[in-house]
Amino acid sequence: MLHSIEWYVCPSSWYVHLVLSIAGIAVDIETIRKHFPALTACSSSARHTIYFDNAAGTQVPRQCIERMTDYLLTSNANTGGVFPTARRSDALLGESRAAVADLLGAASPREVTFGANMTTLTQAFARAFGRSCQPGDEIVTTRLEHEANVSPWLGLAERGVRVRFADIRTEDATIDLDSLANQLSERTRLVAVGYASNAFGTVNPVARIAEMAHSAGALCFVDAVHFVPHGPVDVGTLGCDVLVCSAYKFFGPHVGILWGRADVLEQVQAFHLRTVKAEIPDKFESGTQNHEGIAGTLGSIEYLASLAPVGTTRREQLHKALADIADYERTLSVTLLSLFERLPYITVHGITDRTQITRRVPTFAVTVTGHAPRDVATHLAGAGINVWSGNYYALEPMVRLGLEARGGAVRISLVHYNTLDEIAVLGDALEQLAS
Structure with missing residues (x-):
């Protein structure tokens, strides 16, 4: 207040x-x-x-910069090694996943995937999700979206998937929920919606939209990139199945984040190297991650938490x-x-x-x-x-x-x-x- x-x-x-x-x-x-x-x-x-x-x-706040600098000075190594810097890198990634889980209200750090940016992660998820789609299946999105929540789904056209668009009210740039309801059918596999518009600032009724998606037997995919710096996020309350965001929009470095319910991510057949475990979160993390960026992400979350010293967790x-x-x-x-x-x-x-x-x-x-x-x-x-x-x-x-x-x-x-x-x-x- x-x-x-x-x-x-x-x-x-x-x-x-x-x-x-x-x-x-x-x-x-x-x-x-x-x-x-x-x-x-x-x-x-x-x-x-x-x-x-x-x-x-x-x-970015000093906590972000200091975390990045400290990592590069004391822990710069790949993960999985038996020596101190590698072990510190492992610990850092674990600590950062836990911080992101707290930021988003996730049930487990295992549900948190890091990547280059939201666009890359969304494209990877869409491509993997498309493996289970059949010709005639449908993805529903809206006319209010950032292109990163449109083009990846349009890319599934090669598998015969159709993308349908819910209209918006031009007088105030809000989603027309009646139009959204009309796009849903028994062929709908996923509803992709933004939490807040990066252009007009509209906060969308994501919890209601997730209910509509589930009633149609579909998953709900949320682009929360623009919302996260502006208010609390609780994926459990929202009821969504997958949510993506970017640390550089909430006072961090250029790192992408994908959260998904464990049971949902485990069912999606991700594209990954043979040397990578087909388990979450590893299967969606392509190559060596930006460790210093992930360290900075932890720092930005620590900054936000420091603004409210009152709290048990x-x-x-x-x-x-x-x-x-x-x-x-x-x-x-x-x-x-x-x-x-x-x-x-x-x-x-x-x-x-x-x-x-x-x-x-x-x-x-x-x-x-x-x-x-x-x-x-x-x-x-x-x-x-x-x-x-x-x-x-x-x-x-x-x-x-x-x-x-x-x-x-x-x-x-x-x-x-x-x-x-x-x-x-x-x-x-x-x-x-x-x-």
Whole structure:
């Protein structure tokens, strides 16, 4: 919950200093920002960089950097050896799997697979899952997806598998559940859905969609890449069968993660080397993993857990910290919506109803009247504000909303280390663009 708001007079149009309450303990946002060297470097420079490009990758805390550095200095070896560095590498991978299991609410670290990135893992899983598919079988996904949750399933067409798309509501970029229900049939084998839209910030009703998939006799595959940094995840509560995410979206390095229910993963015939055990998690991990990246992933999870010192287990700490982060980020979302409302030349594509603020994360796709998205991004970059333009691999929704032919949209994406002060700077820069 938001602990307090303190108002200050400053040269900008308005400035708000926030104190975030995590586990009942007030934490100054500036204290949180000091965990991130990149943000500290910004503060010490003559010109601050504002990172509103977080949907493409977040900055990393010191715990992540220190874990990576320590691994390379003291434990750099392959796994499975009888000597100390190899044994330390084995221990690190085990510790990191356990941390990810806590982050996602998994039943066992065995259910956690590491890989190069979410796209690679999804392609590997889709290809393996396709081995059990028959001509005429169907995969259902939606028009709201990142391309990494579309193309891997389209690739099963060579096996005669058909991909069906549930439509979205163009007025607020949300999934049309009636359309989804109409796509399901006795031939549906799997429903692939994103937890949150990387373009529009929409949080999808994954638990409900998992129920719909299971009622049709299908599995539910969840792309949680964009949601994980914004709130707690519990795969048991969601009821999904497989979930993928990427550490570099939750303050870690470039490492992909695939979680799956043990009974589901054990049944999927993965492609793997003959020298690799046909057991989880080994059978889905192709080649030697990025050990230093996995070490950094552990560090990023340790950072998140440290934000909630109250809790008997790391799982409880992570759940509490991320729940409070979600509360704070809703303040950011409401503030951004207020800013956009007072700028008549800004159009927000996605949920704008403040009573529905819990159905979105602070990721906004906007267009500016009279300006191409890339030109807006270039202008903001000149003001020290990092944002993205284009489709950000969210091709299906950009086409469906008629934005792709117009250069996509400007994506402004915040996380918990961003501030209302930074939003004020964004407002000034947008006003300068209009003038």
